[in-house]
Amino acid sequence: MRDLNAPANPLEMLAYVLAQQIHDHKIVYIGTGIPMIAGILAHKTHAPNITMVYESGGQDPLPKDLPWSVGCPFTWRKAPVVMEMAYSFAQCCNGFVDIAFLGFAQVDMYGNVNTHQIGKDLLHPTVRMTGSGGNNDLSSLTEEVVLVGVQTPDKFVKNVDFITSVGHLTGGNSRREAGLVGKGPIAVISQCGEFDFEPVTKRMRVKSLMPGWTFDFTQQFTGFELLKPEGEIPQTPVIPDDILKLLRTEVDPRGVFTTMPTA
C-alpha cells in the first residue's frame, strides 16, 4: 500500500514536470512507461482536452487504467478510430501530432537516443536491449519531442553506443540536413531537473533544477559537459500536494512507474 502522506519521491516529481510539458488541446503521442503517467496526469489536471494517440493505432481513447502496452485495450478504449500502424506514424510526419514523449537507455548532449544496446558492436553487444520499436519513428517525424529518463553518467553519455533515434545529430543544422522532419527534442526531463537545447549549437542546457540539485552536482550525474543558462538557475516546479495525492490515488495507484525500485 502506498503511503499517501510520504514526501514526493524523485519519480513522482519527474512525472509532474513531464506532465507540465503537455499543453491543453494538443495531440500527444505517447510511448510506453512514464510518458503514459504524464499524459494521464496532465489530462486529469491542467490539460483535460488533450487527445492521446498510440502507435498500435488507437486514437483518442476514453481514459481508464494505465496502459500496460501501446497495443492494449486502454489505448483504444471506445476510440472512434483504430488505424493501422503505418498510418498512425504517418500522422506525425504529416503534421497532425504536436508532441511525442519518449524514453531512452542512453542520451547524448544532442538528444540522440539509444534503446538498442550497451556496447558498440551490434553483433556482440555487452547487453542487447529492445531495439527501436516506435522510438525512431516518433523522434524522426514528430514536430516536438520530449525525452524522459533517469539521469546517471552511464545514461547521459558523451556518445551513445548506438543511435536508435536522431535528436539533433551533431548539433547545428545537422538534423535538418540529414533530412529529418520536425524540431527534434525540445526538452529532457530527469530526476535532476529540466534541460533544453541551446538554439545554435543544439547542445543540452540546464533549464531548471529540482530542489537540492546544483549545477555542479548535476554535472557529476552527466557524462558530457552541460551548458549553463544565463543568470541564476530557476528551481523546477515541485508537485503540489493535491496533485501528488491524485497521482498516487488515481493515476498510478499501484505505483507501477512512480515507486522507487527497492534493492
Added chain:
Amino acid sequence: MSTYQYNQEALKNLQIEDTSVLDRLVDFASARQAHLRKDHAKVDKRMSLKDAIATFVADGDCMTDSGFAYVRTPHQAYWEIMRQGKKNLQCIAAPNTNHSFLIFNNNCTYSHNSYVGVEMRGIDRNYDRMLRAGRVKILSEWSHGGVALGLKAAQLGAPGLFSKQMLGSDMLKYNPYTKVMQNPMRDDPDPVVFIPALYPDVSIIHCQVADKYGNGWIYGPSVNDVATAAAARKLIITAEEIVPESEIRSRQGTVIPFFYSDAVVELPFGAVPGNMPGYYYWSRQWWEKLIRFGCASDENLKVFFDEWVHGVKDQFEFVDKLGGARWIAEARIQTKAAEGDHEDIDFSYDEFTKTHDPGRYY
C-alpha cells in the same frame, strides 16, 4: 548471384557474405507467383492447427509475428511451431517480440529486428543471451514504422516507399535493404530512405471471427496484419470462432479477403496467454513469470517452456493450467471492462515477482 543491390556497408557490418539468405523478403516475382498459384476457388479451407503448421510453415521460411506482441497474437500457433520443431526460420515484424522464444527453441536462426521485449514488464534477457551466444544472426535492423512501410508497400503493389524515418540513425548501417537517396522531386538536398516492399513467406493471423473460406474479421488494432496478409506468400488464419459467411458479410470493420488465405483453423483461445480483444484479457502473471523468471537464464526458460509449451497438448490444456473456467470468466470480464463494455472493475492483482509467485494467472 543475387539480383539485388543490397546496402554494402550494412552487409559488411553484419558480416553477411552469402546474400541469398536476404533475397526472399524482397523477391516480388516469387511472391506474385505464389499468389497466382494459390487455389483462388472459394472452398472450405478448414483444417487442424497441427496440419496447418505442418503444411504451410516450412523450414527456412521467413515468418511474421502478427498482432501486437501479446495483443491478438497467434501464440498457440507459435507453440505448435515449437512443438513441431521447425528449423531455420527468419522472423520479421513490428514488434518482433515473440521470435525470441522461437530462437531459444532452435526454430528461428535469423532476425529482422525491430523490437523485442515486454514494454513496462521489462527487457527480454533471453534475446540478449541468444544474440551474444550466436544462436541468432541479425539480418536487418528496423524501426516499427520502417517495417510497417515495407509491408504496406507490398500491400499497395508498390516496389517500395520513400520514408523520412530512420534517417541519420545507426539502423541504416545495419539494414541491407534500405538506401538513403535524394528525393527526385526536389532541387535542394532532401535525403529520403528507400524502403523496399517486403514479402514474408508465411503469416499466421489470429482473428476474432472467420468463415470457412478464410475471410478473417478483426476487431481492435489490426496493426500491420492487413498488409502482411496481402504480402505473405502463405497465410494461415486462426480464429476464435468460425461463422457462416453471411455473418461476415453483415459485419463492418477490418476483413482479410478469403483469397489471401491458405488455411483456416478454428482455434478458440488461440491468442492465449495474450490479450484477445472482445474475448479475454492477457495473463499478466504469466508474462511476468516468463520475463522475470523464465528469461533470467537458459535453465529457467527450459523449465518454463517444458511446462507451458512442450508439456501441454493444445490450448485447452493451456487454459486449464491458467485456471480453467475461472480464468475464462475473469479474463472475459477484464478485457470487456478494459474496452469499456463491462461495468468498471478494479484492475489491481497479485503480481508475480522474483520472490513471490501468486500461483494464479488472472
